[in-house]
Amino acid sequence: MTQRPxxxxxxxxxxxxxxxxxxxxxxxxxSRRLTEEEFDRYSRxxxxxxxxxxxxxxxxxxxxLIIGAGGLGCPAAQYIAGAGVGTIGIVDGDVVEVxxxxxxxxxxxxxxxxxxxxxxxxxxxxLNTLPTYVPYTFHINPQNAADIISRYDLVMDCTDNPxxxxxxxxxxxLLCKPLVSAxxxxxxxxxxxxxxxxxxxxRLDRQYAPCYRCCFKKPPPPSSMLSCGEAGIMGxxxxxxxxAQAGEAIKILISALHIPxxxxxxxxxxxxxxxxxLVYTYxxxxxxxxxxxxxxxxxxxxxxxFACGENSTLTLEGIQSxxxxxxxxxxLPSPNFTLPPDERITASAxxxxxxxxxxxxxxxxxxxxxxxxxxxxxDGAVNVPFGKLLTKAAAIKREGGAASDILxxxxxxxxxxxxxxxVVCRRGLDSQEAVEKLxxxxxNNGGKRRIVDIVGGMKAWKDEVDPxxxxx
Amino acid sequence: MTSKPPKGHFNILYFARAGSFTTKNVxxxxxxxxxxxxxxxxxxxxxxxxxxVLDNSLVTVNLNxxxxxxxxxxxxxxxxxxxxxxxxxxxxPPLPWKCVM
Numbered sequence: 075m076t077q078r079p080x081x082x083x084x085x086x087x088x089x090x091x092x093x094x095x096x097x098x099x100x101x102x103x104x105s106r107r108l109t110e111e112e113f114d115r116y117s118r119x120x121x122x123x124x125x126x127x128x129x130x131x132x133x134x135x136x137x138x139l140i141i142g143a144g145g146l147g148c149p150a151a152q153y154i155a156g157a158g159v160g161t162i163g164i165v166d167g168d169v170v171e172v173x174x175x176x177x178x179x180x181x182x183x184x185x186x187x188x189x190x191x192x193x194x195x196x197x198x199x200x201l202n203t204l205p206t207y208v209p210y211t212f213h214i215n216p217q218n219a220a221d222i223i224s225r226y227d228l229v230m231d232c233t234d235n236p237x238x239x240x241x242x243x244x245x246x247x248l249l250c251k252p253l254v255s256a257x258x259x260x261x262x263x264x265x266x267x268x269x270x271x272x273x274x275x276x277r278l279d280r281q282y283a284p285c286y287r288c289c290f291k292k293p294p295p296p297s298s299m300l301s302c303g304e305a306g307i308m309g310x311x312x313x314x315x316x317x318a319q320a321g322e323a324i325k326i327l328i329s330a331l332h333i334p335x336x337x338x339x340x341x342x343x344x345x346x347x348x349x350x351x352l353v354y355t356y357x358x359x360x361x362x363x364x365x366x367x368x369x370x371x372x373x374x375x376x377x378x379x380f381a382c383g384e385n386s387t388l389t390l391e392g393i394q395s396x397x398x399x400x401x402x403x404x405x406l407p408s409p410n411f412t413l414p415p416d417e418r419i420t421a422s423a424x425x426x427x428x429x430x431x432x433x434x435x436x437x438x439x440x441x442x443x444x445x446x447x448x449x450x451x452x453d454g455a456v457n458v459p460f461g462k463l464l465t466k467a468a469a470i471k472r473e474g475g476a477a478s479d480i481l482x483x484x485x486x487x488x489x490x491x492x493x494x495x496x497v498v499c500r501r502g503l504d505s506q507e508a509v510e511k512l513x514x515x516x517x518n519n520g521g522k523r524r525i526v527d528i529v530g531g532m533k534a535w536k537d538e539v540d541p542x543x544x545x546x
Numbered sequence: 547m548t549s550k551p552p553k554g555h556f557n558i559l560y561f562a563r564a565g566s567f568t569t570k571n572v573x574x575x576x577x578x579x580x581x582x583x584x585x586x587x588x589x590x591x592x593x594x595x596x597x598x599v600l601d602n603s604l605v606t607v608n609l610n611x612x613x614x615x616x617x618x619x620x621x622x623x624x625x626x627x628x629x630x631x632x633x634x635x636x637x638x639p640p641l642p643w644k645c646v647m
Contacts (some may be wrong), residue, residue, distance in 0.1 A: 257641035290640040
């Protein structure tokens with residue numbers, strides 16, 4: 075049986091008269107009695123060694139900003155709210171869609187179409203009514219980021235795009251806020267605590283914590299050869315990272331690590347905490363593949379870091395007026411080339427030509443990932459995933475071998491040296507690159523064979539030819 | 547977990563996008579190899595990997611972050627490190643990468 079204190083015994087248990095250190099930027103002394111509801115609600119975590127009344131009061135007096143109310147933000151917010159963080163801001167401009175629900179556990183089928191922030195706060199209020207929830211139902215951007223972030227003690231990056239990730243890290247450096255950053259795609263997750271304890275920009279007199287740019291100096295290039303099929307995400311993978319993210323945030327707040335390093339009352343040794351990048355991977359291709367966690371020891375603040383290093387020119391005013399340009403820095407890839415018109419055909423024209431018997435003998439290569447292909451394909455299409463095609467092309471270049479090896483095995487009698495090849499992908503970018511690669515390898519047999527891209531990929535096929543096609 | 551590399555080799559782990567690019571999660575490469583030669587060795591095997599993956603990834607040796615030598619801005623890295631037999635190297639691209647289309 076658990077002993078519960080009655081109303082009259084609360085003060086004896088919880089008011090020991092100690093001075094609780096200021097929780098940081100949110101001001102005011104935090105020493106007070108816990109209410110009976112707080113005492114009941116948080117008792118199971120308060121009795122854990124290292125938490126206690128002081129730790130709980132630090133949580134109650136903290137302000138946490140969660141940027142992103144999706145696959146990371148939902149599980150993270152549940153535990154932040156559950157633990158009793160006093161003020162919880164949530165930023166997201168999106169609305170709930172049915173395709174979110176397999177991983178975004180703070181939303182519900184009944185709230186599809188609602189702003190994610192409002193939906194998540196509805197869920198959180200169901201868990202804990204004590205925190206103050208602050209909705210920001212728009213996306214964070216260089217103009218509003220500093221104003222929002224300045225109102226909080228700790229920031230959690232639960233976003234899903236590189237430009238925002240650099241923006242949030244930069245603002246956290248400039249405003250001296252600790253940043254708990256997590257990310258997840260497909261079957262991989264990462265988690266790292268950045269800028270904690272927070273240290274003013276440019277300070278390098280001893281080892282300090284890194285910022286996002288110290289770890290990842292630049293984003294993947296715009297022209298990177300990413301296959302269209304590479305998107306997708308597993309619920310438990312992103313969920314695990316969001317939960318771990320909440321765990322780190324709670325730890326920081328309870329330990330008062332979010333107080334900036336310029337505060338000389340803070341003991342020096344806490345600056346020596348080793349920054350660690352947690353990497354989670356999960357194997358699906360091989361049925362017996364194990365999951366793995368790796369904790370990687372990261373380096374500290376970099377002397378020449380663009381954001382926090384010694385000659386940094388980064389300022390809040392600059393960011394607000396467009397310097398640096400985050401969108402450009404992480405610019406979305408634009409196709410490097412567009413094939414000439416005679417090497418392209420629209421989906422409807424291809425369909426028409428097939429129906430009229432104008433291309434009786436041809437090869438149709440579908441370069442989507444096999445998962446996409448598994449939902450459906452054009453009759454006669456052969457799946458050659460783009461990644462595999464590139465790997466094979468590189469191997470042929472390196473080691474020699476017949477260029478035709480890159481083509482799927484087909485009946486010799488069906489294929490002459492002038493049999494045309496049509497290439498289709500998910501949305502029409504990879505297929506153009508595939509056409510280029512095949513020509514480069516000489517698969518066009520010196521021009522005797524046409525290699526043609528189907529414009530706009532299977533998306534165009536769905537739009538122009540077969541509205542019922544199961545395109546993902 | 548990852549099996550031990552054969553004699554005279556080290557293991558290299560390819561995370562996330564690095565795994566998509568190489569179509570493998572792990573492989574054994576001949577050791578010793580100076581860290582400064584790592585990217586060139588991989589580029590030889592996987593044409594285009596340096597620009598699209600390696601230059602924006604972080605690298606660890608035996609779970610410790612290493613500063614890659616020969617950065618474009620002339621900064622020095624861990625030039626003296628030589629990857630030894632039995633070491634575990636990891637290529638860790640940033641997440642998320644945005645899907646293009």
